[in-house]
Amino acid sequence: MHIVVAGLNYRTAPVSIREKFAFAQGELPLALQELKSTKCVMECVIVGTCNRTELYVAVDTQNMCAHHLRTFIEKWFKVPKEQFSEHLYIYENQAAINHLFRVTSGLDSMILGETQILGQVRDAFFLAQEHKTTGVLFNTLFKQAVTMAKRAHTDTGINENPVSVSYAAVELGKRIFGSYENKKVLIIGAGKMSELTAKHLTASGANKVTVVNRTLGRAQELAERFRGVASTMDKLMLHLEEADIVISSTGSTGYVLTAEMVSSVLQRRRSRPLFMIDIAVPRDLDPRLGDMPNVYLYDIDNLQSIVSAHLEERQKAAVKIEEMIQAEIVAFEQWSKTLGIAPVIQALQAKASAIHEETMDSLMNKLPELDERELKVIRKLTKSIVNQMLRDPIVRIKEMAAERNGDEAVDLFAKIFALEEQLEGQKRAEQEQRQREAEAAQERMKDELLAKVRSSNAPSEAWAKA
Incomplete structure (x- = not known):
């Protein structure tokens, strides 16, 4: 494979493009099943964050694979290929493995060495496992990538200096205002990014923090942790009137604040400057806000220019991690080569077993006078001969498979022992099994979607019956 x-x-596409390709959290299980059913895809994991959307797939053939992936993206997001092809990168085999290790360890992040991506990749892998879209290959690869990233963070200390998107947002505000003392900070959203932002704000001296969220309970939980005030979205405009700094990070699919909404508030603020940072993808804050008087708007792409103070040490640590990654790639490739030999060994053992059984049947027909004990002894001895004959060839092909031209050695081994028919039968059986699993998964998804629809319609149906 x-x-x-x-x-x-974030390197290949601005936020205005990336936000068109953000998977909604509730859609990921269905997206995984849809991707798994794509032609040539055997295993898959989807990694989606504010800075990236990535499809990891294990395929049985590279022919037309890029075309099939572009088609999946086009159909799922309903965006023509022409609008995203120039922003899309596709890596294969060793380059793809190297990319995964760099992403997981934080070397491909906007903030070099940030650790949040490790948890996001791990969660994406667990979700794929839960919905049975991974197999032996990705189960090993992603576990190895996560384990290596944890060790890299510990051994190099690359994440010791607090540099992250939320940290950069807070640092940007500090540069503009000098200090957060006596400044009223409004945080919109109460998720992980908001929690990290609140943590950095309080560490920087902010003591007037208001957390606004759709769910009051979550807002209260976050606000209490940082001695702030909690509120709900219906009071957002009231808090906006008093705020000096707004940092927004919600999961909304549309703008939380539009230019029209803020326009009336600005009149009551009497020319007081309003500093706004949007760290959400898709964006929470209408880009037109940046054109309004006394409003200073920054989105997640603007934060790249903030990170500088701790980058030098992180870059030194990154060099060490790159060396660790190369060693991990070698180890994975050696393992994957031996994995490829498994079907050939199984085919050889199956063929030898069939020949042994045919020989025993022939022996019993020619010597019907043999009793059960004699047959048992003969069966055991002849089976031992077969196993001893196979032992050395199996050991040697395992060794050869891990070498540079391992694929050629495996093909030659299969031809020498005439295993093509057995291998083809195995391949057909695996394809049939995958087809059954895909159909079962689609049925489960249909049932889940139907259950959700029925659940959402339950109140209206009950009202109609009443």
Whole structure:
């Protein structure tokens, strides 16, 4: 099998493009099943963050794989290929494996060495496992990538200096205002990014923090942790009137604040400057806000220019991690080569077993006078002969498979022992099994979607019956 990754990230696409390709959290299970059913895809994992959307797939053939992935993206997001092809990167095999290790360890992040991406990749892998879109190859690769990233962070200390998107947002505000003392900070959203932002704000001296969220309970939980005030979205405009700094990070699919909404508030603020940072993808804050008087708007792409103070040490640590990654790639490739030999060994053992059984049947027909004990002894001895004959060839082909031209050695081994028919039968059986699993998964998804629809319609149906 071949490993391929296709994606867009902050380097290849601005936020205005990336936000069109953000998977809604509730859609990921269905997206995984849809991707798994794509032609040539055997295993898959989807990694989606504010800075990247990536499709990791294991395919049985590289031919047309890039085309199939582009078609999946086009159909799922309903965006023509022409609008995203120039922003899309596709890496194959060793380049794809190297990319995954760099992403997981934080070397491909906007903030070099940030650790949040490790948890996001791990969660994406667990979700794929839960919905049975991974197999032996990705189960090993992603576990290895996560384990290596943890060790890299510990051994190099690359994440010791607090540099992250939320940290950069807070640093940007500090540069503009000098200090957060007596400044009223409004945080919109109460998720992980908001929590990190609140943490950095309080560490920087902010003591007037208001957290606004759709769910009051979550807002209260976050606000209490940092001695702030909690509120709900219906009071957002009231808090906006008093705020000096607004940092927004919600999961909304549309703008939380539009230019029209803020326009009336600005009149009551009497020319007081309003500093706004949007760290959400898709964006929470209408880009037109940046054109309004006394409003200073920054989105997630603007934060790249903030990170500088701790980058030098992180870059030194990154060199060490790159060396660790190369060693991990070698180890994975050696393992994957031996994995490829498994079907050939199984085919050889199956063929030898069939020949042994045919021989025993022939022996019993020619010597019907043999009793059960004699047959048992003969069966055991002849089976031992077969196993001893196979032992050395199996050991040697395992060794050869891990070498540079391992694929050629495996093909030659299969031809020498005439295993083509057995291998083809195995391949057909695996394809049939995958087809059954895909159909079962689609049925489960249909049932889940139907259950959700029925659940959402339950109140209206009950009202109609009443």
